[in-house]
Amino acid sequence: MAISQAEAQPSGFLDEEIAEFRSNRDLIKEHLDTTQRLLTESFSKALSPEFSAKLQESLKFEPVRQKVNQLYRGNQTGSSDSSKPCIIIVGQTKSGKSSFINELLGGTFVAQSQSPCTARVTRLTYSDRIYVLVRSKTGEQIGDVQYLEKPTIEEDLVKLKDEDRENDELISSTVEAGIKCEFLRHGIDIIDSPGLNENSSLDSLTLGAIDSFLPIIIYVIDSNSGITVAVQKDLTTIKKTVLGAEVFYLVTKMDVSKDTEQEANRPAQEIEEEKAERVFSKLQRLGYISPNETRDKCNKFLCVSCWEVRRFRRKKELMIKKNKLDPEALKEMENSKWVRRFEEVKTRILKFAQDQFRNLIVSSGGGLRRIQSEILTLFMDKATNIKESNLRKKKALYQIKSLEQEIHQQSKSIVEKNRDELLRQAGLFFAERKPLILDEVRALKYSESVISADMSQKDIEKKCVDEIHALINDRINCVILRLPQRWGSEIVPTGIRRLKAESRRVRKGCGTDARVPGVKEDASRRLLVVVKGLLIGSFECYNIQDKAFRETDGTISKENLVECLITSLKEWFEKQHREFLDNIASSEQLVESCMKLTEKERSEIKTLYPRVARLHMLTMDVISKYKYRGFRIDTEGNLGSGAQGEVFRVLNESGEPALAAKRIVSDEPSLDDIATEVYHSSVLEHDNLVHVVGVRLHKSKPDEKRWTVEIYMELMCCDAWNLMQRHRLPVRQRLKIGLELAKALQFLHSSELIHRDVKLANVLVSEDLRQVKLSDFGLVKSTGFVNRTLVGTPIYLAPELVRGESYHTSADVFSLGIALWYLFEGTGKRHPEYVEIMPSVGAILLAGALDCRPTRLPNMSDQLWDLMESCWSGTPDSRPTAKAAVESLQKIVDSLES
Template identity: 55%
Template sequence: DEDRENDELISSTVEAGIKCEFLRHGIDIIDSPGLNENSSLDSLTLGAIDSFLPIIIYVIDSNSGVTVAVQKDLQTIQKTASGAEILYLITKMDVADHLAAEMGREVAEMEAEKADHVFSKLQRLGYISKDATRQSCRKFLCVSCWEVRRFRRKKEMIEKKMKKSKTAESGEKLMSDLVKEMENSKWVRQFEEVKRRILQFAQDQFKNLIVGAGSSLRAVHCQILTMFMDKAHDIKESNQRKKKALYQIKSLEHEIHQQSKSIVERHRGEFLAQANRFFAEKKPLILDEVRSMSYSDSVISEGMSQRDIEKKCIEEIHTLINDRIIATFSDFLRDNVLRTCFTDFDDLKEKVAEYEKDVEQTPAYQVLKKTLLEGYSLSSKAIVRGSVTCFIRNIGSTLRALLKHPDIFLGKAVQHHKWKEHQASQYLKNIDREKLVACLVSSIGEWFDKRHSDFLHSMSYSEVLVEKSYRMTDRERKEIIKLSPIVALLHMNAFAIITRYKFRNHRLDLDNCLGSGAQGRVYTVLSPTGEPVMAAKKIVTNRAGLEEIAAEAYYSSVLEHPNIVRVVGTVLLENAKHNGQWSVELYMELMHCDALTLMEQQRLSLAKRLWLGLQISKALEFLHSSQLIHRDVKLANLLVNSEATVAKLSDFGLLKGQGLVGHTLVGTPIYLSPELVRRENYGVSTDIFSLGIALWYLVEGSGQHHPDYVTNLKTVEEVLAATSERGCRPNRLPEASDQLWQLMVRCWDETPAKRPTAGQVSASLEAIIKALEAGQ
């Protein structure tokens, strides 16, 4: 007991050399009597527990059970190594035969009861899952020790007899019999079971460590790839949105400009009528106002001649009359002729404001707020003032002649109301109303043209900014496109390590090929017991091709949907014989066949065939909501189970995020949309076009025939040209109802924006299927 307090003994070690590559960095084995013995022992034990890969075996005496001390130990272990698993080794399970006999019970029954008591207590405390049973739990093991003590006592007795006995042979025979008895005993069998279970537990811990680390690494890769995809999508969408917004603003401004000029031209007659009304109704009032008017202080200044004073007074009278003309026509323009223009320009300003919100986050676009619509502060008073000024310039010679009129009074006459009235009357009399209207219309037109010209100048500057931003952000998008496959390859490597441990001893059944395609062949995957449990697509490729497969492995492993085939593991092997060549196996759910093969094997009803199309649309609905484009939608990529009750879209070799797609021509020719063939910008609607073609094949039903225009074409190039250049589409089939045919036609519409969404296709197909089933 005193040795337990000796720090030197506690911290001492025994080193053993084992020829094992795995153990080149060593392994610490600590057998501790438990925690709370003393601080040195606790420190040593907890230090080992908090290590890279702790294999923790906790021994519990079944006679004492899960005591408070045991619970305290387990809490300390969990706190030290969070998430670490523990193998619970329950000892002293023996029940003496005489004790069982006294109680009238079976030994095995009483031992099972002791085990259940400890197990249920650990379960209640949360150390063992509530769903586990004592028989299935891999971290709970019971052992007995009574036979060991019996064998020890028996061995000691034989050794004593051998010392006393003069004949060694009899002692050796007794010892040999004892060894045989031990080898066949329950204790030895239990000892082998303990070794097996500890080994299994250690393997599980190692597997969990690798799988856990690999899963964490995969999660990081997934976050990076998701961030890349979102960023690329945002860049592409933002650039397209900015260009589209500028085009819409430019088109709207041009339309408003033309419309405003035409409105003014159409109202020439109303302008003249307003002028006539003004002179008929306002003249007496204006003359009264002129008679009583007072000149401003600036009219007379020191050193002015009488002639200059008269000239200044006349100018003030003319200014008053001009102001009244301006006020009248300003109200008229605001309340009548230009009311529509005001509304249109307000709409235009709202469009520009929306655009500014979108680009506000980019500093370069702050300039747009100072350029777009800068001059569109529509002021009817300013327009009329310019028109009157223009008119005055046109009749300037007449006004100058008025200043020389012989009836003009000199001296104080300028203050006389009759003199003022005379000047006002002459001015009003000399105003040519038609010329005034012509000047007004011309001035408004010139104002519109000037604003339009200024706007186009500002817009050209804005377009340059957008183009520069596009080139700058598109370079970033191209960098993302370059980096994404590299990260996807890292993801596949981590996935392959996880697969190696998760599906250890699984193998491909190379004698059972389920199908083949452009990439490779699909085989059955057998479990360690030889049962078919999965399918695997085996692809042989070079290093460059690995990146494309890595993208497929990534998308198809992270996407979870009832109508999508999910990859659950990857095996990555470098071919030792062929340098630079790799073999990739993608483990996935085991399905029966593809939809095309199913139609060739069975005569399905139209409702059942359209149900297959519905499963495709539901899968696309999910993909498109995640900004993903499948790019190879066809019946050969729709897999079904043997009962044809489950259908899932497969083959994500061409799947890409919307922001990552370029202008590469990919896919199956007959299913390709025109914009993809022409290598234009395309989005998720390209999958809808393919879905429309797939629906035609489903309506056709046999899987043996093609649309009429395809039957007569000999090459892939001809098929592509027929779709993209000549606008050829499948012929209508007798089984297609009006509703179904209209849906198909909408799916393969030439204009991507006019095609329905995947969700709309799903809703239409559900209604059509429901009607077909009701009719049956």
Template identity: 85%
Template sequence: MAISQAEAQPIGFLDQELAEFRSNRDLIKEHLDTTQRLLTESFSKALSPEFSEKLQESLKFEDVRQKVNQLYRGNQTGSSDSSKPCIIIVGQTKSGKSSFINELLGGTFVAQSQSPCTARVTRLTYSDRIYVLVRSKTGEQIGDVQYLEKPTIEEDLVKLKDEDRENDELISSTVEAGIKCEFLRHGIDIIDSPGLNENSSLDSLTLGAIDSFLPIIIYVIDSNSGITIAVQKDLTTIKKTVLGAEVFYLVTKMDVSKDTEQEANQPAQEIEEEKAERVFSKLQRLGYISPNETRDTCNKFLCVSCWKVRGFRRKKELMIKKNKLDPEALKEMENSKWVRRFEEVKTRILKFAQDQFRNLIVRSGDELMHIQSEILTLFMDRATNIKESNLRKEALYQIKSLEQETYQQSKSIVEKNRDELLRQAGLFFAERKPLILDEVRALKYSESVISADMSQKDIEKKCVDEIHALINDRIIASFFDFFKNHGLKGFDLKNLMAELEKDVNPTPAYQVLKKTMLMSYSVSLEELKLSCLGFIIFKIKFFVIKIVTKPGLVFSTSTPIQDPKWKKYQAEKYLEAINKNILVERLITWLKEWLEKQHREFLDNIASSEQLVESGMKLTEEERSEIKSLFPRVARLHMLTMDVISKYKYRGFRIDTEGNLGSGAQGEVFRVLNESGEPALAAKRIVSDEPSLDDIATEVYHSSVLEHDNLVHVVGVRLHKSKPDEKRWTVEIYMELMCCDAWNLMQRHRLPVRQRLKIGLELAKALQFLHSSELIHRDLKLANVLVSEDLRQVKLSDFGLVKSTGFVNRTLVGTPIYLAPELVRGESYHTSADVFSLGIALWYLFEGTGKRHPEYVEIMPSVGAILLASALDCRPTRLPNMSDQLWDLMESCWSGTPDSRPTAEEAVESLQKIVDSLES
């Protein structure tokens, strides 16, 4: 009889989370489909087929689609339910996986084998009626369902016989068990996997489970064995199988017996602390846990004792059975350290699961936003003329030169360290060898080494492997320390780039192109080190002499594995087999090969950008018109995608309606409180109709992708619709939290003139950056200039009217007092219109109170009259004590001839000299 998944559908903790996930996943896919359709069906009509094809290749849509499709992937564990999250329990044999599962579920559900065996993947799911069945690799039920009185899954059902280990059909089948258990009510299944590295078919099945829908991976580590080479291999394999996968590290067997305590002559608590720290620090050293984390702050590392919890559970069961429930004894047990810790494990795992859902949406959404940003950047570039294409060609040339220099410097660093690496290897074998031999002599084998059914030869081989693993660990630690402190200290590609690019014009177009290089050199320094070290150990094993017992060597026991002489002999043979010259040569070769590979990938990546620039040199008016109509549509998709991501990034944040920071024509600005109730961001709240969303989307796009010290950066957006059939939206734009605007600041405080002009200088720097990006702000005024509480940060805000120079028409927009005459007269205009506004802003900054206006403004009765005055070349008059240099700059800024005005870059240079000339 087949079991339908609907019968076992839980209603619990993660139901709402999963419903949200599915809804947002569908939105991401919808936005991806619409973006690609818009590009292929609409945008490509206005372009040459050749350019359209190259554009598609450059944007790498398929890579993004693959990541989005992963949100829909079905699991490979045999269950027909492809939309349920799974906790995948992975770990080496006898690490305590089964014990942990049983205590997590609060009973004996999974048989705990005392010896290693080949076992099938087991999936535990919630069901009111206990059952067990077997599913094939394709998810079809094999045989009948077994309904059970007791929830324990018999070992014989999971364990395979020796003759079945090569039977792919049997080994790839999955045992599924329906269990009535409170933890599984949370809407999550548990998968118990066999240990990796036992059988290729089982490995494939286990990795298939790990790569299932919504995998929540828990790796169980035996605290007595620690992070062995086998564990490292497992973790590397997992990371390769699921790119970007997070792993929860659970350390078991933490309890310390009285005998161990007496033998070590240490309190149990100290021994437990040492165990935990040894595993945690090793995970950090290998790059699996951030170096900034501690055991207290890390949310994906926890130590438990399943044995202690199991003892409490059995005592409680016995009390209930005998009807002798002792409340005091029960309370004491419930408050014991390991029982409380296990309750924390359950909470942590569920929170970890939530975080994985968030990460999946955010990662795929970020990838889609990156594509949309690239399209919009290309739109802007395409809408400008040949001059901008030439500038982009120049930026490409700068980046190629930069990469070539970085590549050559990096190779040089590697070669320069050859002698030092040899010296380091020599020191290791000269100085560390005696210490290692002492360590090997005192080595205690881990519990997983010896079992009753093993032959003497197998036991000796296992023990030798443990000795080799210890030596390998010491070699890794030695080279790691050298890399960290000496050898690769200067081998940081991103830092090298930062130094080399100081003289490069930092336009947004340049920033986008620079990512091409960083994407090529995408492996972090930590990953590079680990890869090199893994390569070293692989080569060490290649050179190892086959282990044989030395003839005539007399041991103190009949079984030599515990004899210090035997251990020392095996260690010496291993160390003798390692040739330091070959070791270092292999390491240097690998580093150079890695650099060469990254260099080739970079050249391939940037070639497509060069082709796009070359083919984008011509633009017809028809193309320009089509691009102008498509730009806001893509910008809206970009905003909608950001909205999906912001739901997760800023969950728990709320707008403080009592914390009003200001208001303007678009809406009001409020403080945003984080989950702890502390001010963290600011939010502009706008009530908008449907057509106006395009303008808001353009503002959100520009202010989120442009990053500069003098521009307010938008970090998120939320869109709310009160009723589905209404065409009114409430848009909340999340941005950096600043104190107030410069206009209100001057009205509240009398600042020194130097400090006020410094605000003008920072404002000019913001304009310089925008103009270098071929963008016009079009609403520059002091009310849009925000300052921090300590006045050290000055940022231009409100990008609602920002336009690419290729999109500008003759529409009259902006604040009348600041408007350039060419805008008022309905003439064409360029970036110099912003410089005119800068000149007016400087006059107000020098005036300093915000209570006085130019004479022609004060006598004008209406906005129309002010506009007319501007068109008739009315200008502010010189104020007392104003220096000649400042007055000359202002007059040149508000010149009636746009081409006579200074550029923003020239205004920055002049203002810098004026500010420097004033006394602090």
């Protein structure tokens, strides 16, 4: 007859825990599958092949997938329940392990023997009817089920004979016993393993059990033997088998007999303490227990005496059997140290099991969060690069056009400027070279290629004149065109070099990665043709003298020669300028095509980003259920409120304030914005940023699309605005708050993020004022995602936001300048004059857009006023960076301290 553990449904302490674990395990797997599906399907369709390939290459899904699969793995000890946690008892002391199991379960269930033997793995599980059976290593039942009157598993059933030790089928089989026991009702099985390092097949089976679903490993150590070489080898093997596995160290045989006490001439308690300390300190030295732990507080180390517990249990059984219960004697025994300690063991083991559940979810969920965070980081980087690249392309084209126009005008003016020099050189030429050239003309001999017999006299004369002109051209060109070459050297070092540099920038953005169908020649090649023409155009040899001959009566004067040269150069420059304008127009079209494609990808990224952020928040929610179990929001401890929701204190398991939580009631679409806030504020870690450590999502009703989101964060005292209203702080302390705020912005901006709601109400301080942290990441955006949306607090808004223009990180610096004014003012009760007289928010916004600014306050130093004015400059590019503001503020604060 076959039997399955499904006959008995365990109920008890861990029932809800196991059910919740399975539910959350499924959620982690669902979020992992969705994330991977987004990568392989949605991303590949929406994004460029290059970026999709980069994502595929960067993200390491396999290790996370293995961790999640571990949550579904069945154990290898023959259980038909593939997801039932089990306590695995391991150790070198056979009698110590058996004694502990029996006393843990409150009876004699496994045979106890001092002599070592080769035994099979034994699994104890809950059942209303006591049974024993044997399962193969694949989990199939071998033979019939034996139903027992007493729950004791005979040693002969577990022990293997010498001749069976090499029989793999026998040695890898498992003895399973169903026992009606209250402890097993908690939903945990107990596995009694053979000692390690005894037989390779048994080792494999034991390690297979350890590497099962949720192994709760208890290693039993004999206090008399301590940490032997064999024990060290066991622990090393276990750690290697299950990476990150936690082990509960149980030290047994702690009782000290009266004979031992008298022989040692020391109190029993002192001997017990020495035995416990010897084992504990050795485990610390070997690195199995943290050196910061103490024996009393360590949650995975406990000492027991099974003998004392067994004596109490048997005496109680005997009293019940004889119907002679002695309440006083029972109470005395129940209150004895080792009996109470054993009750603590049960509680501690169940708590240890809970911690293992927590560790599994937190570990696998943490791996998934890292992948989701990496996707979001890559998205932000790509969107920022696209936006900045497109701005650079536009700027580069504008600069190229401006430079070319400058060079064109410069070239023409250089030609005119050197007219007198040309005349002087021409005069020198005629004076020095004319006799020599005439001699060459007289001595010129005409070849047959010039004059032939069938030519007329007129043709012969024309050919001879042409030949003479060609000779004169050669000689004149060698001298007279040296001047334009020198003019070219005036242009090349400045304009042309800059023009080439800008062309290279355009090429970077509009090259092969631009993916413009049918366009083989990119903008850079066209521009470089123009650059090359400008470089050599002044040196090209035009037949200027021939033109001078044709336009005169046959004689060459220096005036005619120079006029022809200047006219020809100007014509060439005009021609090149027209060609350049044609080429730049074509390049602008190409850049526009590139930008449309990249902007399309950026738009797709902006669409996908909230979906991944939502998955990240959902994964974080699952993790937070375990990390902050027992924490509760103190609704009477309201810390403040804002546009999004209220902030409360969060009490830990002991009822002490430990965190703060922002509670937001949200509809479905708004969850995307909240998810983005949670992502930014949870992954960014800096001394001056409030760090979000967890999030919980609660649905109002299953059929409603309303959510209550609780965002857990560091607990701070109050915000800087309220602080100033309550206390009159020294100016140095107030400016230190501004300095820490500037440091927060410096870090955000270095991460390509804009806060967009910098104000003193979002600057939190600790009770001792030593910590200053920027909070509220609800409006934080990557620089690659910002548009022209008007967001923020009116008084602090930069004018470019109010005017609906594009903006950058300098908008936060503007707000910093306003915050510094309020900090110096110091009371939190006075506003700038233009704010005081304005009747509405709209009027305040208009005043900011019209360049209304706070006025200088009495006793304000020149350095501070200069910094404020530069921060709230109407020209964003002229404002200092957050880094520069930090440096300036540091000097100002230091000067006040000195």
